[in-house]
Amino acid sequence: MTSEITLFVNPTAGRGRGAHAAQPAARAFRDAGFSVRTIVGEDADDALRRAREAVGQGTGALVAVGGDGMINLALQAVAGTDTPLGIVAVGTGNDFARALDLPIRDPEASGRLAARALKGAMTRAVDLGRIGDRLFGTVLACGFDSRVNDRGNRMRWPSGRFKYDLAMIAELAAFKPFPFRIRLDDGPVQEVDATLIAVGNGSSYGGGMRICPSAAVDDGLFDVTVVGDCSRATLLKVFPRVYKGTHVDHPKVTVHRAAKITVEAAGITGYADGEPLGPLPLTAVCVPGAVRVLAG
Secondary structure, rough: OEEEHHHHHHOOOOHHHHHHHHHHHHHHHHHOOEEEEEEEEOOOHHHHHHHHHHHHHOOEEEEEOOHHHHHHHHHHHHHOOOOOOOEOOOOOOOOHHHHOOOOOHHHHHHHHHHHHHOOOOOOOEEEEEEOOOOEEOOEEEEEHHHHHHHHHHOOOOOOOHHHHHHHHHHHHHOOOEEEEEEOOOOOOOEEEEEEEEEOOOOEEEOEEEEOOOOOOOEEEEEEEEEOOOOOOHHHHHHHHHOOOHHHOOOOEEEEEOOOEEEEEOOOEEEEEOOEEEEEEEEEEEEEEEEEEOOOO
């Protein structure tokens, strides 16, 4: 085990929390006897290139400091390698950290936990989803939720999560279910009118919305939540239940389990870990034990 670790920092995560969080996290590693190197990319492509260089040069661990978007970049760099991933979750959503019961918005505690795990070689093998050459850790969103993401990303005002609340209201005004075609594993193609389809490696997205409440990150399978053909009134009744995961008890909601799923619908962009992946159709494959995460 090398004594150097690499902090992979998003300085803008959580309205600036990323830059501040790097300092107590670095201090926790230095107190544990590690030397710390920090990398910050000029943009996502540059950040990923730097992270891959650090992994290729044999860093002892790549520690992502930021939100789910930053962790998503880190996953691309460490998956399939022997380099463990540490997580200092200080973004807006932090759903990957939630899935692993890691500290949230507590960079000192996150740093201490990761340092202790690295010294004791304590890692957890975690599954990832793969779509083409991209990996994701939490949820692939397709439908109403991804349309809200689309609209929110185009809005210049307001900032933060309130922007997506307004985007949701705007999408509700024009809401109608989407005609999907889905294929689970190697089964037959199913045609279904649905509000949304969520493919969960982890259980939540959007900062704790438990859209796939029974999903586990180490069982080799996705949980696929299909919210069926709902009216606006039904959607408004069901939606608040997603924070407790009790929406899956509604008769309009079905849950499947599969290692592979293809989702097809016109005019919908798929989002995973909050990042756009491109228009449907998309095929997601579960990759068991794709990454080792530092966990006490």
